[in-house]
Structures are given as structure tokens and as C-alpha cells.
Amino acid sequence: MLKIAIIGNSWCAEEFINMVGADENVKFIGQWLPENLPEIIDDFSEIEIPEFVFLADIVIDYTKHPDVPYLLKDAKKVLTTSGCNLKNVYFADCFCAVNITEKFGMPEFKVNIGRGIIKDIKVLRSSPCGAAFIIAEKFKNKCPEDALKEVGLLTQYECKGKGGPDSSIHKAAEIHKNALEKAIMNAGKI
Numbered sequence: 001m002l003k004i005a006i007i008g009n010s011w012c013a014e015e016f017i018n019m020v021g022a023d024e025n026v027k028f029i030g031q032w033l034p035e036n037l038p039e040i041i042d043d044f045s046e047i048e049i050p051e052f053v054f055l056a057d058i059v060i061d062y063t064k065h066p067d068v069p070y071l072l073k074d075a076k077k078v079l080t081t082s083g084c085n086l087k088n089v090y091f092a093d094c095f096c097a098v099n100i101t102e103k104f105g106m107p108e109f110k111v112n113i114g115r116g117i118i119k120d121i122k123v124l125r126s127s128p129c130g131a132a133f134i135i136a137e138k139f140k141n142k143c144p145e146d147a148l149k150e151v152g153l154l155t156q157y158e159c160k161g162k163g164g165p166d167s168s169i170h171k172a173a174e175i176h177k178n179a180l181e182k183a184i185m186n187a188g189k190i
Contacts, residue, residue, distance in 0.1 A: 008062035061082065062081075069082050107176055113184070118147060119175045121139050126154065139180070152173035
């Protein structure tokens with residue numbers, strides 16, 4: 001069983017914690033909310049990290065603090081949006097660009113189309129924040145062309161990542177659009 005710990009908090013972290021129970025192969029073992037971290041951590045020995053962080057197979061870092069990954073040099077595997085050059089740390093601009101488990105990571109949908117309308121849409125793999133589930137519900141009974149026009153904007157609305165022209169919000173929108181487009185192209189006809 002894959003053990004996951006989370007550091008920091010965000011809407012995405014909360015949604016991931018709520019949803020991870022749906023995966024029988026994953027166990028959420030704890031969340032550490034570091035308080036009052038200085039902008040630059042000069043003395044790592046002053047930071048007390050809970051033991052469960054080091055017991056996790058994957059630690060997902062939502063803090064966006066540039067020094068936190070270095071605090072986790074003894075963790076098994078760390079996924080973060082902060083750049084770092086340690087072997088156990090994996091950088092991702094956007095968590096929905098990384099497959100974390102079989103059910104969470106790069107979104108994947110299955111679509112059934114009947115009479116030019118999306119009759120059913122299932123989320124096979126959700127983005128870690130749950131946006132895939134939220135937006136999938138909005139596409140039932142829509143024509144595929146309209147769904148593809150709206151998916152990016154709806155994803156950006158749900159995404160709590162960074163904004164800006166080349167940001168994680170735009171990457172998340174593109175990832176979800178590509179996943180929906182692939183599902184529509186492979187759709188079963190009803």
C-alpha cells in the first residue's frame with residue numbers, strides 16, 4: 001500500500017485528502033502544516049518535522065517554500081512545485097502533470113456519446129485536486145465541441161495554482177483539455 005503525506009495546505013491539498021480514500025491502494029498518513037517558516041531557512045535543525053513525513057512513500061509539498069524540499073532530503077520521494085536538485089525530489093509546475101497513483105495524477109476520462117451529445121463521462125484518473133470530477137459533471141448532455149471549448153476555462157476556474165501567462169493554471173487547463181479531447185476521440189457510441 002502506497003503511503004502519502006502532505007506538507008502545507010491549499011484547496012488542492014484538502015481535495016486530495018478528501019478523495020484519496022477512494023483509492024484502496026493508497027493510505028493518507030498525515031499532513032504537516034509548518035508555521036512561521038522564515039523566508040530563508042538558515043538552520044534546518046531548528047525545524048521539527050513529524051516522523052510520519054519520513055514514513056511516507058510520497059510526500060506532496062504544497063508549501064511553495066523554496067527551502068522545504070531541502071528539509072526533506074531524507075524522505076523517500078517528494079513531489080513539489082519548488083525547484084530543487086536532490087535525487088528524491090521531483091519538480092512539477094502543476095501536480096496534475098504527474099501521475100501520483102493509479103487514480104490520481106494526469107486526468108483521464110471515458111466518454112460515451114449518443115446523438116452528438118455526451119451521455120456519460122467517467123473520471124478514470126483525477127487530477128490530485130479533484131478538478132477532473134468537478135468539470136466532468138458539467139459536460140454531461142453537452143455536445144463534444146462545446147465541452148472542448150469550455151474545458152480549459154472551467155479547469156482554470158477550479159485550479160488553485162499560480163496565475164499568469166505561463167502558469168500552472170494554464171498548464172492544468174491544457175492537460176484537462178487534452179485528456180477530454182482524447183476521451184472524445186476514443187468515445188464509445190450509444
